[in-house]
Amino acid sequence: IVKKKYPTCSFCAGCLASVGQVASGSSQLSIKAAWQAGAWGQCSASCGGGTRTRAVACKLSVVPMPQALCSDSPKPAVSQACNTQACDQPACPAACTQAMRGNEICDPECNRAECGFDDGICETNPPDPQLPDCTSFTTCSDCINKEASSSCGWCASNSKCLAGTSSGPFDAQQCLDADWKITYCAADDATLTYTSPADGSVLYAGSSYTITWTGGVSQDSVKLFLRVSSGTLFSGFGLPAAPIANSGSYTWTVPAGIPSSSFYRLYIASVNDLTNFGLSAAQFTVVGTLEAYEWQPGPWDMCSQRCGGGTRTRSVFCVSKSNNAAVAESNCNPATKLATSEACNTFACQPCPSVPVCMNSVCPKCTCMKQSSGNAGYFCGMVYNGATYGCDTVGSKYQECCRRQGFKCDDGCLDKAKWVWYDSGACSKPCGGGTQKRYYKCQGYWDEGSCWGSASYCAENVTCTDDMCQGPDPGYNKLYECNTQACPVYTWAVTPWTACSKSCGTGTQIRVATCIMGEGLNNGTAVADSLCTAAKPALSQDCATDPCEETALSMLQPEPGQVVGAGEVLSIAWGGGKRYSNISLYLKQVAVGVEGLLPMADTWQSDAWSLPAIVDSSNGTLDWVPPATIPSGQYLLRVVSTTNTSNEAALQSPVVVLSWLYYRLILVPLTPGGSLGSATTAEVTLYGSMGNSSTLSLGLTPAGGAIVHAATGTVTVGTGAGRDVGALQSLGIKVPDGTTLDV
Known part of the structure; x- marks a missing residue:
């Protein structure tokens, strides 16, 4: 029995990104599930026609899978007719075993009428007399190596030797393509095993590393994948998407931009045998955000020797590119770290009279001399024939003559000038991350006791020429991040709608909209409406749009015969009408004075004696104060709907008004x-x-x-x-x- 290894449950739960056919162009591992049919069971009748059944399942190798993953091919039949020969025919010979009649192969022993032509199999797949009986081989080596005709192949998933070709078994339901072997046996494959990167390794973007492994066979191809923690498999990020030769190594250049994580693992799988795979046993770290950090050197210290060869050192810091702040060195690529020491002043210690006036005569040695008035430093020079000459030269040989003699002159700049950030340009954005220029100047300082000028002058920084500072101007042709704070969010906050102003006949609801900075009406800060770019929400809307019903008007007050004096309040009340519409009020004098004499005119009057002509019918009441000028007498009141003039009501008996x-x-x-x-x-x-x-x-x-x-x-x-x-x-x-x- 050939021992095989298959994915454990925990592996299958997290490692294999997908099963089933993966879309073309995908960089993920393609693993296909297929229908697998078991052997046919015993026929329900020995003759005259019976039925037999078998188990059919969707599997990946030997692992059961959901049937939906096999839906790209038809499911094999789970039942079929059997022993269809008449019962008066001879019995099927014993040489045609039950296993033969359930193997989906047209076996010659069963290709007889009394055997139902191998239960119908031979009617569509007649036997090939040239095909060997592959099922007689019980090991992979016998199945492949001892059959010169190569008409047999070994199915690794169920350990069967089956008839077929290099394309697969004749019965495609019997074996997965990935498990079909015709040139070598899966048992001969050494297990694929990673040997590097080692546990705890740190890989940096921009650097190259050699991935190594053992196992597999040389003629096979493999695919490389990554995964983070127990996530899905993926390729890319510098790993090849296509299979590569099983050479045992691959040089991986880690690209900038790969997500940083301390939980990376590598996965390798044989293309021809997906059951042969390897997973790096340990996790390693990938630092993929190097573009955000860089090494920045500090100034060189003084050389240990004035001449004759010495050493100088400096500090090198890992800094953020966005704000130049120092961070942990683990954020920068150690492979690109700048040198922290170097040789210096390697020239021989000797005088250096390189002044032209000395070319044809002997000059004194150069020494440190005071600058002229107003320039409080020193320079490398000499006095010859009463005249002062400078021994300095520009560039790398500056003060060479003095330094070759073992000293240098303090001009405030030599070996100590640095680029100093002194100003910035306007930021391109007020928030959300903009860019700006920075302005630097090359600046030095005086050593204590080296400056012979005034105390205030010596306390100032020294402005040096750009060539005195190491490296180019940090602000030249370069932009820096600025205003990286998040931009404020301006939104409209609205109050709830008020109650509808009417219950029918179309009313109005209103609300208040406020432009705020922040989240929510109660959590944000109110600002000017102009800061909100979105359209201002509607502040009013219609409501209760159903029309109002109009009912018959009726007079409720005043009481018949009620007496009211001029200047006193007379309450008028009515019922009915139409809500939110108006009624007209009318007054008619039917008797003069309290004695009840008939008036000269008996007509309804509108807008007379302080009685309003039109009022809102919704109120249903009105307080009328007869003026002092109204004649004493008896009066009738009438109300009329303005929307339906036929809808009216009047007092049946008059009221008495006592005037002044x-x-x-x-x-x-x-x-x-x-x-x-x-x-x-x-x-x-x-x-x-x-x-x-x-x-x-x-x-x-x-x-x-x-x-x-x-x-x-x-x-x-x-x-x-x-x-x-x-x-x-x-x-x-x-x-x-x-x-x-x-x-």
């Missing part, structure tokens, strides 16, 4: 020609059929200008206003205390 009247009181002395008394004022109360009046304060004015009229003795009292009391029945007169009135 002007009264004149004439007093006559009790004794003709006598005196009225000493009173000059009086309070008069009238009593009538409609009640009494309020007290009237009257001044007693003689008709002729004197209290006693010479002729008649009568006195006319000035008029006073009071409410109509109906038929006058009596009056009361009261004079001030201490006065008299004789009338």
Whole structure:
């Protein structure tokens, strides 16, 4: 028995990205499930026609799969007729075994009428007398290596030798394409096993690494895949999408942009035998975001020797490209780290009189000399024949003459000038990540005691020429990130709709919309409406659009015969009509005065005596205050719908309105020609059929200008206003205390 290895449950649950046929162009592993049929069972009848059944399942190799994954091919029959020969025919010979009659192959022993022509198989697949009996071979080696005609093949998934060709078995249902072997046996394959990368390895984008493995066969091809943790398999990111030769190694250049993770594993699979696969046993790390970081060197320290060869060192930092801030070195590619030390001042220690004036004569050695007034540093120079000469040269040989003698002159810049960021251009965006230019200048400083100028001058930084700083200007032709904070979000926040202004006949709902910065009406900050770019939400909408029903009008108030005085409130109420529409109010005087005399005109009046002509019918009530000028009398009220003038109602009995009247009181002395008394004022109360009046304060004015009229003795009292009391029945007169009135 050949021992085979198949995916464990945990592997199949997370490693194989998909099963079934993968779409063309996919970089994922293509594994196809297929229908597998078992052997036919015993026929239900030995002759005369019976039925036999078998099990048919969708499987990947030997692993059961959902039937939907085999839907691209028809499912084999699970039952068929058998022993269809008549019962009076000879019995099927014993040489035609039950296994032969259930193997889907036209076996010569069963190709007889009494055997139903191998239960119908031979009717469509007549036996080929040249085909060997492949089922007699029980091992893969015997099946493939001992059959020179190559008409047999080994099905690795069910360990059977079957008749077929290089394209597959004649019975395609008996074996998966991936398990069909005609040139070598799967048992001969050494297991594919990764040997590198090792556990805990760190792979950096931009660098190349050798992936190695063992196993498989040299004539086979393999496919390489990646996965993160227990996720799906995928290729790409520098790994070939197509199969490659099983050479045992592959050089992988990790591309920039590959997702960074510490849980990568590699998967390798044989193209010809998907049951032979390997998974790196350990996880390794891939750092794929190197484009965000870079190595940045610090300034070189002083050389350990002035001349004759020394060493100088510097610090190298891993920094973020976005803000130049130092980060952990693990973020940068160690393969590209800059050198931290180098040889320096390798020239021999010797004088260097390279000044032209000394070419034909012997000059003194160069030394450090003070700069001219206003330039408080030193330079490498000499005095010859009373004149001062500079030994400096430009570029890499600057101060070479002095340095070859073992010293250098402090000019504020040599070996210590650095690029200093001093200003920035405008950012291209106010938020959300923009770019801007940065401006740098080459700047040095004075060593303590080296500056002979003023204290304030020596405390300042020294501006140096660009060639004194290492490397190019960091701001030249380069943009830096700026305003990386997220842009504020401006949205409209609306309050809930108010209740509908009407219950029918189309009302209105309103709401308030506020432009806010942030999330939600209560969590954001109100800002100007102009900051919200979206259209402002509607602030009103129609509601209750069904038409209102109109009902018959009826008068509810005032009560018939109700009395109201001028200036008093008379409540008018009605029922019915149409909601949210208007009614017209009318007034008609049907009697003059409280005595009920007929008026001169009997017509309905609109907008008369402070009674409004039109009011909202929805209210159903109105308070009317008759003015003081309205004539006393009896009045009828009527309401009429403005939407249907035939819908009206009126009082059946009038109300009495008591207006204000002007009264004149004439007093006559009790004794003709006598005196009225000493009173000059009086309070008069009238009593009538409609009640009494309020007290009237009257001044007693003689008709002729004197209290006693010479002729008649009568006195006319000035008029006073009071409410109509109906038929006058009596009056009361009261004079001030201490006065008299004789009338």
